Amino acid sequence: MSEKPLNIAFVWNQHQPYYKDTVKNEYIMPWVRLHGCKNYYQMVAILREYPTIRATFNLTPALIEQIEDYLEGEAVDYYMLVMKPARALSSREKSFLLQHYFDIHWDRVVALYPRYQQLLNKQGRKREPVSLEGVIDKFSTQDYLDLQVWFNLVWIDLEIREKDLFLRGLQEKGSGFTEEDKTTLLAKQWNILQKIIPEHRELQENRQIEIITTPYYHPILPLLIDSNSALRANPDMPLPKQFAYPQDAREQTEKAIQQYEKYFGFKPYGVWPPEQAVSPETITQLVEQGFRWTISDEEILSKSLGLDIHRDEFGHVTNPEVLYQPYRVNINGSEISMIFRDHYLSDKIGFSYHHMSVQHAVDDLQHRLHKIRENLHNSPGNYLVTISLDGENAWEWYPGDRKDFLHQLYRRLSDDQLLNTVTVNTYLEDNPPSQKLNYLFTGSWVHHSLARWIGTRNKNVMWDYLTKTRKDFQKRVDAGEKPEIIQKARESLFMAEGSDFPWWVDSTSYYLAAPFEALFRKHLMNVYKVLGMEVPEYLKRPVLEAPQEEREWKHDPLAGPTAMA
Template sequence: MEKNKLNVVLCWHMHQPWYRNGLEGEYRLPWVYLHAIKDYSDMAMHLERHPEMRAVVNFAPVLLEQLDDYAQQLQALLQTGRPTKDPLLNLLAGITAIPADEAGRSIILQDCQRAHAPRMIQPWTAFQSLLDMVGAAEAAGAKHPKYKHPLLYLGDQYFLDVITWYHLAWLGQSLRQQAAVQALITKAQLFNQLDRYQLLEVIANCLSELIPRYRALAERDQVELSMTPYMHPIIPLLQDFSNMKCALPSSPSPQAEFYPEGRERARWHMQRGLECFEKYFGRRPQGVWLSEGGISASAVALLDEFGIRWTASGEGVWRNSSHLSGYYGEAIDSKRDLFKPHRLPDSEVRMHFRDDGLSDLIGFKYSNWNANDAVKDFIQHLENTAQFLDTEASQHTLAIILDGENAWEYYPNNAVDFLDQLYAELNQSALLKTACFADLYDSVPSKDLAKLCAGSWVYGSFSTWIGSEDKNRGWDYLVAAKHAYDQAITAKRLSSEQEYQATQQLAICEGSDWFWWFGDYNPSESVRDFERLFRLQLKQLYHLLSLEPPTHLDIPLSQGGQGADNAGTMRRNT
């Protein structure tokens, strides 16, 4: 019977930080448009193919603004030839010439191998052969020192073909089936300007259509769209650094005791995020996935202030909070209570907590499985839970929450087989019912939670963003910049336009992603990219305040050095 089915909510979080150098500078990293043509497009395709499938899709407003910006810039390039603010796209278009020097050519080759090679490069024989040519040339140069600069011997066409293949490799399955793309794949080499402009048209059309596609899914009530505060800050840490202490009582704090006017900044990110969300989707969200599932009593109170009905976090927060509230026994040990929404005293916000183990199966394990076996295994786990809950299944919610972009490059064919079969079988199960969090607000009872132990979806703590030397130093740099900003505002040294720009730039600096990457446990290349951009963003803020940036912003604050699961873009909780 329908009423006995377990409610299963799949929540896909779509997020990229602000990659531009300042407000109007060039994009320093291409991940917004690359994930758009591969992941955001394919994820919409799967939902469109399965109209019976219900899901939650969460967008960070900082991503929405960049998707819109890319769409506009690409249309301008195609219509007027105006360069974009993305160096890689300008190379693809031929607007920027292939550099003549070896260093510039080496950067192109490095940038065009930023992908999970076994799934995205090696399956394309023509692409892999191009890269093998460089390896062979370098090996020959090592034997013959006279020819030790092999990249200088390669013509511009070689690099144009590498750049074209890199973009073809990043196309998702939904775009790869287009006739223009198939023609390019068949041609395989010697791509001319017309070929490359046809590829640019595919990319531009994808970006222009992306937000309207998700809006249409929401308007037909198949998808619930939710949001994250504007520039993806960790709201509890903006509000009070002591929010780290419940889960990390012995970890050191930043030198600064608190983030200046942090509660107001948290409120600003919420308000600005809502305005941005309504601009693109024409509606106000009922739910908010606070950045990184980072919740605290003060953050939940902020959601109450804005009339938000639900939020969500990780299993570690639920367990820590249950113990802090004095809850023990079978309902905790068996995770029975994990599948109930919880509510704090005097709050109307329902808190859902994801099943970490099941979420991590999708994020980390199933990419190496046969799609059929993976889906059967996953459905079996879900149905086992439904059978365990028995006649009370319909009064519970099992939440699967993870990134909607970072896992799929580790799957064959961008996880098309896995996700298509998963969506089909979820809605064929006699024990499961796909739902959205907003659907369940009135129909599934909540459990009172006496106390909330502040934390995030990662380990139930904020250790990924604060509490270590590099991360704390980053916070101290940000606090110092915030003091400079406050002094400029108080002294009324800025015009209204200058104040607006400085406030926007401050918001960029407050994003969570900078702190995610600080630390030796991350790959050095990614750490270098993000910590350098963080320092550049802080410098831009000082410039907008008409101040000389501190000299410490010229010195790297974190080095990285280790490998990590999925290149460090996700964290494993199990």
């Protein structure tokens, strides 16, 4: 049996939707700030302890812009607006605190800290927006202050808390926090945010990581180029009127390249198509823009080859030489290297391993990687296993967040001479693809289709609104409107093209989806306002139908804590 090591590419996708209400200059959600403190810094910083481990990180432009917005003092999110002195909180602000300052995993996090758990029990363990009028007065000023501190404290990475004397002291103190404690805590958050981009830059300069980019506001490229391309995977899908603006896809990607050069000093080698959604037309654009490589899912590879990727009853791939190598995708003469992630292994980390003990989970992954290597021992070449997923969402389900799992995984891989982690571009430089694909299936990582973003009543209405706004915008472009006005309006239009708005609409409860739908319409309204045009009435009405209790309460999903009903 060959003792040749197996190459492994971890590709972590670091992304947050663009949460800014550009009219109010406020962020409707705090997840850039909070995930920045809990995930985005430590996900890369942990690699300093394992110098032989290589990884690839996609830092989306919208995420970078929002981080910088916080650091420049331009960003304030609704969750920050209630961080004023506890004695000065209004009833509406107290209601917001009680509703939202338990927005973290209750069993994995809140339950670990007796005082935080006590506050949750006192709140009544209510998740959905309901009137908390009878609860507000049960909380003392000190209760509200302790709640302010606990929420922001647990949204800082566990390792950082353990190593920082002040943060560890807050945890040990548990209650009776002071306003000075709260002020220092927020300063700690800012200190972590300041390190995110420099830490990535330094590790890339040291060649331990590779940083890639994605089109600016995270649009689904095949749908921007031609929304009818969704029919290729789902021929019977009901679609809205055609949206076909390949120039928007191109400009969003060019804008991302420009931002990358600003922060990292050269053009990116790789590009992460949002949601790994690709099409032949997408590849043509990416080649024109100079990218060397891109990534999608194993199901896209299977559909492109017209060949099943077989797995046995244990989940091991029985034709591994198909999946575990890069391909040269050739679309009408436009060629790019492409890797395809192992969907099964990526989902193991994303959705399954948190059910196991850390040791059992790491044992399982290491065993599976060795099984792949063994199954390839008669195949010539240096094969590549690609494991890729979001760099933040999975960890809140793990006991102790990602700390124990990643440390043990990276420690094991560092000591394993037969498993070799690589950055993607370095691997491709040494191992250019030997196989070609002259056809690429149109779809994403979600069931090899685009149905997650189009094809339902609510999603199609949103696409119709986007199409109408895009056409009205183009009329003003053609009429010779001032370039500075066109540029400002285009920015709001591009924000509305982001994938996160249709993703959430039919995927979760009204309470969670409504802010995204409302912000989508807000971006479109801003296009008209910037152009000096009357805002269409339909944009002022929600696409989503609120539940009866929401209609009675008349809750505005974009109102924020200073306007809560």
